[in-house]
Amino acid sequence: MKFPAEPFKIKVVERIQTTTRQIRERLLKEAGFNIFGIPAEFIYVDLLTDSGTSALSDNQWAGLMLGDESYAGSRNFYHLEKTVQDLTGYKYVIPTHQGRVAENLLFSILCSPGKIVPNNTHFDTTRANVKANGARALDLPVAEALDPALEHPFKGNMDVVALGEVLRKERANIPLVACTVTNNSAGGQPVSMENIRAISKLCRRYEVPFFLDSARYAENCYFIRERESGYRNKSVKEIAREMFSYTDGTWMSCKKDGLANIGGFIGLNDEELANRLKQKLILIEGFPHYGGLAGRDLEAVARGLVEAVDEDYLRYRTAQVRYLADSLDRGGVPIVKPAGGHAVFIDASHFAPHIPQSRFPAQALTVAFYREAGIRSVEIGSLMFAEKDPETGKMRYPGLELVRLAIPRRVYTTMHIHYVAESILKIFRKREKIRGLRIVYEAPILRHFTARMEEI
Numbered sequence: 276m277k278f279p280a281e282p283f284k285i286k287v288v289e290r291i292q293t294t295t296r297q298i299r300e301r302l303l304k305e306a307g308f309n310i311f312g313i314p315a316e317f318i319y320v321d322l323l324t325d326s327g328t329s330a331l332s333d334n335q336w337a338g339l340m341l342g343d344e345s346y347a348g349s350r351n352f353y354h355l356e357k358t359v360q361d362l363t364g365y366k367y368v369i370p371t372h373q374g375r376v377a378e379n380l381l382f383s384i385l386c387s388p389g390k391i392v393p394n395n396t397h398f399d400t401t402r403a404n405v406k407a408n409g410a411r412a413l414d415l416p417v418a419e420a421l422d423p424a425l426e427h428p429f430k431g432n433m434d435v436v437a438l439g440e441v442l443r444k445e446r447a448n449i450p451l452v453a454c455t456v457t458n459n460s461a462g463g464q465p466v467s468m469e470n471i472r473a474i475s476k477l478c479r480r481y482e483v484p485f486f487l488d489s490a491r492y493a494e495n496c497y498f499i500r501e502r503e504s505g506y507r508n509k510s511v512k513e514i515a516r517e518m519f520s521y522t523d524g525t526w527m528s529c530k531k532d533g534l535a536n537i538g539g540f541i542g543l544n545d546e547e548l549a550n551r552l553k554q555k556l557i558l559i560e561g562f563p564h565y566g567g568l569a570g571r572d573l574e575a576v577a578r579g580l581v582e583a584v585d586e587d588y589l590r591y592r593t594a595q596v597r598y599l600a601d602s603l604d605r606g607g608v609p610i611v612k613p614a615g616g617h618a619v620f621i622d623a624s625h626f627a628p629h630i631p632q633s634r635f636p637a638q639a640l641t642v643a644f645y646r647e648a649g650i651r652s653v654e655i656g657s658l659m660f661a662e663k664d665p666e667t668g669k670m671r672y673p674g675l676e677l678v679r680l681a682i683p684r685r686v687y688t689t690m691h692i693h694y695v696a697e698s699i700l701k702i703f704r705k706r707e708k709i710r711g712l713r714i715v716y717e718a719p720i721l722r723h724f725t726a727r728m729e730e731i
């Protein structure tokens with residue numbers, strides 16, 4: 276087994292209950308075949324998300340006890356500020372309670388109708404926040420990202436030729452260029468330093484601010500170290516400093532590589548923009564020394580950010596994800612290759628080719644994984660992304676129909692991951708029995724969270 280053992284030992288355990296198939300069958304019906312509607316206590320291995328689901332370390336728990344709940348001037352804010360400055364090099368640090376509030380703040384100031392925000396691939400809340408402010412979210416992934424079976428070290432990259440074109444034609448309408456590291460919606464794939472440098476060069480030439488969506492930047496930097504020439508002897512922290520140095524700012528959901536259950540921030544160098552963000556922050560989140568978080572949460576984030584760049588941790592982390600990917604791949608399950616940093620993505624169109632995109636093949640797999648094995652995964656396909664073309668009225672389907680198995684950080688053991696692999700292989704062997712779905716209720720935006728369906 277090519278798997279480094281966990282670089283930690285377990286001090287506290289949380290019981291998980293097993294369920295019968297009958298119970299799971301009932302819960303699926305009650306939830307309208309939407310996995311978001313299943314109570315977590317009835318899930319055996321929860322791979323819905325790696326966001327906010329990390330296990331805190333003893334060091335973070337100790338930090339929680341040192342929470343200073345002062346409205347202004349909390350020592351935990353100063354600790355967080357210094358930690359972020361040290362990791363990123365940005366001057367200004369504005370805490371928010373999670374990533375999407377940072378997006379909301381930034382885009383409500385920078386975006387307006389007619390504007391365009393290019394990104395390698397927008398995450399769903401990022402896209403929704405761009406749109407909610409009247410602007411257009413433009414995805415510019417490299418062509419390699421659209422071929423799930425293709426092995427390529429940096430499938431998260433942005434198509435810089437296309438970016439150059441857009442900047443040349445639309446410069447006046449582009450308030451910022453973003454890049455998501457790692458590229459969550461395109462398989463958790465990393466972006467190379469070379470690509471970030473090239474984006475930065477273009478942004479500087481056209482004088483457009485360049486921001487990173489850095490939710491999983493530590494995993495991205497670890498991949499740069501592993502895969503990009505010239506970085507083997509650099510520390511992850513040094514790589515991160517270099518990466519941030521090419522940009523003007525970042526927003527981060529600290530629920531991922533902050534190893535925290537809640538938290539986020541915006542980091543940037545532009546004083547005037549920082550002041551505008553802080554004014555708006557007071558309106559929607561709170562004073563700039565806590566940004567919607569308790570002092571103890573600020574402390575957990577500050578400590579988690581440092582633990583997340585530890586190389587023993589990152590080696591184990593990426594190897595655990597790769598172990599799941601390799602086990603599935605060996606059994607013939609079609610997955611996005613190579614393994615991402617935080618998740619394994621199953622290519623549902625090839626897993627269940629008998630289900631057309633209009634019947635949500637990826638969602639159908641999430642139902643099968645829960646029904647058969649109590650595993651919760653998430654759809655990243657038509658339920659999340661298909662939309663009506665406003666001009667033709669026809670449905671536009673996404674290029675990829677994926678199921679994400681996102682692995683919480685420091686939570687599950689190798690044996691849990693092994694159980695997941697074995698269960699999915701078993702389902703794969705009888706895949707022709709999986710049934711498609713039809714929607715019976717949907718909300719106007721972000722419908723995948725609350726849609727109700729029935730099996731066909």
Ligand code: F0G
Nearest residue numbers: 324326373374375398400459490528530
């Ligand atoms: N950006 C990226 C790349 C994300 O993956 C997420 C969240 C956000 C921004 C928003 O951050 O949740 O703190 O408000 N991703 C989670 C996921 C929800 O499951 O991938 P948030």
